[in-house]
Amino acid sequence: xxxxxxxxxxxxxxxxxxxxxxxxxxxxxxxxxxxxxxxxxxxxxxxxxxxxxxxxxxxxxxxxxxxxxxxxxxxxxxxxxxxxxxxxxxxxxxxxxxxxxxxxxxxxxxxxxxxxxxxxxxxxxxxxxxxxxxxxxx
Amino acid sequence: xxxxxxxxxxxxxxxxxxxxxxxxxxxxxxxxxxxxxxxxxxxxxxxxxxxxxxxxxxxxxxxxxxxxxxxxxxxxxxxxxxxxxxxxxxxxxxxxxxxxxxx
Numbered sequence: 001x002x003x004x005x006x007x008x009x010x011x012x013x014x015x016x017x018x019x020x021x022x023x024x025x026x027x028x029x030x031x032x033x034x035x036x037x038x039x040x041x042x043x044x045x046x047x048x049x050x051x052x053x054x055x056x057x058x059x060x061x062x063x064x065x066x067x068x069x070x071x072x073x074x075x076x077x078x079x080x081x082x083x084x085x086x087x088x089x090x091x092x093x094x095x096x097x098x099x100x101x102x103x104x105x106x107x108x109x110x111x112x113x114x115x116x117x118x119x120x121x122x123x124x125x126x127x128x129x130x131x132x133x134x135x136x137x138x
Numbered sequence: 139x140x141x142x143x144x145x146x147x148x149x150x151x152x153x154x155x156x157x158x159x160x161x162x163x164x165x166x167x168x169x170x171x172x173x174x175x176x177x178x179x180x181x182x183x184x185x186x187x188x189x190x191x192x193x194x195x196x197x198x199x200x201x202x203x204x205x206x207x208x209x210x211x212x213x214x215x216x217x218x219x220x221x222x223x224x225x226x227x228x229x230x231x232x233x234x235x236x237x238x239x240x241x
Contacts, residue, residue, distance in 0.1 A: 064185070064186065064187075064188060066171035066172075066174055066175060066185035066186075067171075067185055067186045068164060068167060068168050068171070068185065068186060068218060068219065069186060071167070072233075089188060090188055090189070094191070097188070101188065110237075110238055110240065111188070111240070112186075112187075112237075112238035112240070113186060113187075113188070125237075126235060126236075126237070126238075127235075128235055
C-alpha cells in the first residue's frame with residue numbers, strides 16, 4: 001500500500017517537473033542573432049549602425065515611425081539637403097528595440113525622440129530647428 | 139475607430155480648455171499615428187513615445203497623457219502638440235520646444 005502511494009507521489013512529481021521544464025524551455029527568448037537573421041539586409045545594417053553611430057559618417061537619428069517631431073526633423077533635413085541616416089526603433093522586434101533603446105539612452109538618458117547624433121558627436125534631442133540650423137547649416 | 143472619430147472625441151476636450159491644434163495637417167497626422175498605436179497595441183499610446191505594448195506600464199502616456207495638463211499650462215501645448223491652450227487655439231504655427239517629462 002505504502003509502495004503504491006510512493007509510486008503515485010513520484011509520478012506526480014515527475015509530471016510537475018516535466019511541466020516546469022517544458023514551460024521554461026518554451027519561454028526562453030530567441031537569441032538576438034536569430035532575430036536579426038529574420039530581418040531584411042537593410043534593417044540589419046541600420047541596427048548595426050545604431051549600435052555604433054560613431055562609425056556613421058553623417059547625422060544619425062533614432063526615431064519613432066509615429067512621432068511628429070521625427071517627421072518634422074526629416075522634413076527639415078530633406079529641405080536643407082542634409083544627409084542623414086534614420087532608424088525607427090518601434091519597427092524592430094521587442095528584444096532588439098530594447099537593445100536600441102539602451103544605446104539611445106547613452107546619448108539621451110530621457111530616451112526621447114528624435115535623438116539626433118551629429119557626425120561630430122554632438123547630440124540634439126527633439127525637433128529643434130534653430131539648433132539644427134546652427135549645427136548643420138553654418 | 140478612425141482618426142476623424144478620434145478628432146470628434148477629442149474636440150470635446152475643449153470644454154476643459156484643451157484645444158486641438160489649429161494646423162489640421164499636423165493634427166490629423168498625429169491622430170492617425172494614435173490610431174496606428176491603437177491598432178498595434180490596443181490603446182492610444184502617445185505617438186511621440188515608445189510603447190511597451192502593456193497598457194498598465196504605459197498608463198501615463200495614453201492620450202491624453204498625464205503630462206498634458208501641465209505642459210499646456212507651462213508651454214501652451216502638450217508634448218506632441220496635439221492639444222494647445224485657449225490662448226494658442228488659432229495659431230497654426232504654434233510648435234513650442236517642449237522637453238519630454240519622462241526620464
